[in-house]
Amino acid sequence: MADGTVILDTAGVKRALTRIAHEILERNKGVDGLVLVGIRTGGVHLAREIVARLEEIEGATVPVGEVDITLYRDDFKGHAPHLPVGKTDIPFSLETKRVVLVDDVLFTGRTIRAAMDAIMDHGRPACIQLAVLVDRGHRELPIRADFVGRNVPTSLKEKIAVLFDAANRPTDVVLEK
């Protein structure tokens, strides 16, 4: 585990994800037309956790995809080594679907903006909702999450790390100063 204060332990993360799953079902009145898309890489692991809970509760399959936002970043300045490009894998149509975008930490909102652009390039969903495990504030764009595991007011000097085990299951959320 990284040095810092644990703000959500494993049990707390599990509870938060279960609550988010229930809130998603409540808001969307079930899983009809519902798909989850995780933002690589942390968001993908969390999306799979939420999908497992949704399927357990509803007994129905919920498609899950993953989106890499590297090619949609707004800080592409050129002449600085670029980030490695990851794989976007959305193996289903997004047309008229209710998309729940999942990420681990919501910060400036720029990643979410990029992810929404990427999703819109894949099709025109009926709506996009946002689920995050931690909202740490400091938004630079008018974006807010629909489902939040934990709101953690932070300073810009602090960092939030969501930790995963070898099987990509979330363990702790740590505040690093």
Next chain:
Amino acid sequence: MGFKHKDIIGLQDLTREEIQLLLDTADNMKEINSRDIKKVPTLRGKTVVNVFYEASTRTRTSFEIAAKRLSADTINISASTSSVTKGETLSDTARNILAMKPDIIVMRHAASGAHHYLAQRVSCSVINAGDGAHEHPSQGLLDMLTMRQKFGTIEGLTVAIVGDITHSRVARSDIFGLTKMGAHVRLAGPPTMMPPGIERLGNVTVCRDMREAIEGVDVVMMLRIQLERQGKTLLPTLREYARYYGLNPQNLKLAKPGAMVMHPGPINRGVELSSYVADSDQSAILTQVENGVAVRMAMLYHVSGGELATE
């Protein structure tokens, strides 16, 4: 690790890790080419100039599509429609293009080393789309990507390259790339088309004949006989070439079952490849073309993040 080159002149200049990074990026970019909206905003506002001093359809189109899929603006200049026909030097052409503030120049030139010369004189990135008999790095990368997709890895593969090795920039890029990635390369071709000492490049074996070269290999890479250039002076007849160095269903049986057949195109049907082999399930020729776009997108992406040269 990041990609720190301003230019891509050849695979000889790249490390194994850099080649791996380019292949990984291309592999992940392939998804963009299968969407309804085949475009990402990455190079929005960047200008890519394609300067082709030699005729090319496939490579130029592939680079143009790649640039457009990354949202760059593209301009094509061919020697036949430029001031080169009026006697302008490469240096002057470069200075004039540079005055238009491009971000990347993609160039094909008949002279080996032209790209190196250009890259030292311009601040924007230069990508080699083929220089004389030197290198054709994007073709080398797309060949490796095609092999990696089928076999999962390049390490440990045995690849036969057959044809005019001396004049083939594809062969040179393939040899540099494949041997760096851990493949073993066998070469075969008429003695008039085999450069002496090429085995010194590394894990390369020069074979006495084509049958020895393709025996038990995973991949057979057939090179195009460049009839418009040296073919006529180095070969008695095309029929004889096809007999001794052409790939047909009979000699293909010497390779591993299901071995992959590759060709950089365009094919001289009935010369280096029989039509039956070119159109068979073992042929990866169209997959190579498809992978070309993704590889060139990866090259454009990474050079635009390379370090500026100190002038």
